[in-house]
Amino acid sequence: MTDKIKMTTPLVEMDGDEMTRILWKWIKDILITPYVELKTKYYDLGLPYRNETNDKVTFDSAEATKKYGVAVKCATITPNAARMPEYNLKEMWKSPNGTIRAILDGTVFRTPIIVKGISPYIPTWTKPITIARHAYGDVYKNSEMRVQKGSKAELVVTDKNGNETRQEIYDFTDSDGIIQGLHNKDESIAGFARACFNYGLDLKQDVWFATKDTISKKYDHRFKDIFGEIYEKEYKDRYEALGIEYFYTLIDDAVARVIRSNGGYIWACKNYDGDVMSDMVSTAYGSLAMMTSVLVSPDGIYEYEAAHGTVQRHYYNYLKGEETSTNSVATIFAWSGALRKRGELDGLDDLIDYADKLEKATINTIEDGVMTGDLYLLSSLENKKKVDSETFLKEIGTRLDAMMSK
Numbered sequence: 001m002t003d004k005i006k007m008t009t010p011l012v013e014m015d016g017d018e019m020t021r022i023l024w025k026w027i028k029d030i031l032i033t034p035y036v037e038l039k040t041k042y043y044d045l046g047l048p049y050r051n052e053t054n055d056k057v058t059f060d061s062a063e064a065t066k067k068y069g070v071a072v073k074c075a076t077i078t079p080n081a082a083r084m085p086e087y088n089l090k091e092m093w094k095s096p097n098g099t100i101r102a103i104l105d106g107t108v109f110r111t112p113i114i115v116k117g118i119s120p121y122i123p124t125w126t127k128p129i130t131i132a133r134h135a136y137g138d139v140y141k142n143s144e145m146r147v148q149k150g151s152k153a154e155l156v157v158t159d160k161n162g163n164e165t166r167q168e169i170y171d172f173t174d175s176d177g178i179i180q181g182l183h184n185k186d187e188s189i190a191g192f193a194r195a196c197f198n199y200g201l202d203l204k205q206d207v208w209f210a211t212k213d214t215i216s217k218k219y220d221h222r223f224k225d226i227f228g229e230i231y232e233k234e235y236k237d238r239y240e241a242l243g244i245e246y247f248y249t250l251i252d253d254a255v256a257r258v259i260r261s262n263g264g265y266i267w268a269c270k271n272y273d274g275d276v277m278s279d280m281v282s283t284a285y286g287s288l289a290m291m292t293s294v295l296v297s298p299d300g301i302y303e304y305e306a307a308h309g310t311v312q313r314h315y316y317n318y319l320k321g322e323e324t325s326t327n328s329v330a331t332i333f334a335w336s337g338a339l340r341k342r343g344e345l346d347g348l349d350d351l352i353d354y355a356d357k358l359e360k361a362t363i364n365t366i367e368d369g370v371m372t373g374d375l376y377l378l379s380s381l382e383n384k385k386k387v388d389s390e391t392f393l394k395e396i397g398t399r400l401d402a403m404m405s406k
Contacts, residue, residue, distance in 0.1 A: 004037040012064045013040035016074025018310035023328045024074045030393045047077045062103035072338035073305040101135040106295035107195035108133045112285035116367045117381040127264030133274025134192040137184035144180040191298035193227045196268045197235045209268040210254035289327035304337040306330030325373035326389040361400035
């Protein structure tokens, strides 16, 4: 190969923490910069710099993503109490993913990477199932209280003129108890729906959506109505032209259908359902480290990342000079996804072709029997060998170089 592939518009690059930060640099050095004249707007979202900037860097990276349209993000630490002294933190900073999701009003789409030799626990799943999780409201922005025996709990809404509407939740005459208040917004639900329908058009796949509207006749039913109205008005003709469909059912029916299905569709879930089902799907396909994640806004902004965390245990081993065998596949696919989308938006066929080859080289490496420790334990291939983190990337690089030289 002679000339490197040129980019016209930068990607927003968000660096991260611990072992994934190490892999991030290796991926760039071994698999990307030898072939692509990489153009990025760099933001260090590692916990030390977030702490130094009072988390301003996270907000700046999200605003840059809105400006440039495509971002790629490394896994980051969301600190708990134990991290406070470890990193000498000023405060327990919020999840960068949550901050970025809120600013972009994005929906998270998670899709398993399927390779030969790693069989899903559900044999019928021959194609990937993409989980689309609504990332606003519900239990994640709830209000909740413990209630003493003898209390009466009411739902009270005060309109802009000061008029109150009351509805009894429960009269706790016989026992102490608990109450919880949830909310959502029509505009957020509509944004979620459009992001799902747009992603369906991108992937040319059916979109499923499910709630429990037979029980939740106002809250869940509102989700169902907004999805249905937007589909009929804005997407039905385009879906029918592509031969794909939007399908609604109850959440319990959806779960049963998913288990019996072959995959190959997008399953849109409310916030809590998506949180749970994405872990179920990733585990059933084999490994969270083989799960891509992309945040998509209703107006077509994309942020790609791996679905897993910072691999803390491996990082501590790495600091001690010990060999690690960390799976970098989802992080590689975050880069390939972002570069492909940048190529699509900017009309750069050679960048799209490179992203396709990077993914193919990664899958070929595993299917050739060369893999990291987690996959070695899962793979049914007869001739397989476990390699360390850097060797795995170099093996991919050898195959990628052969593809790029043709």
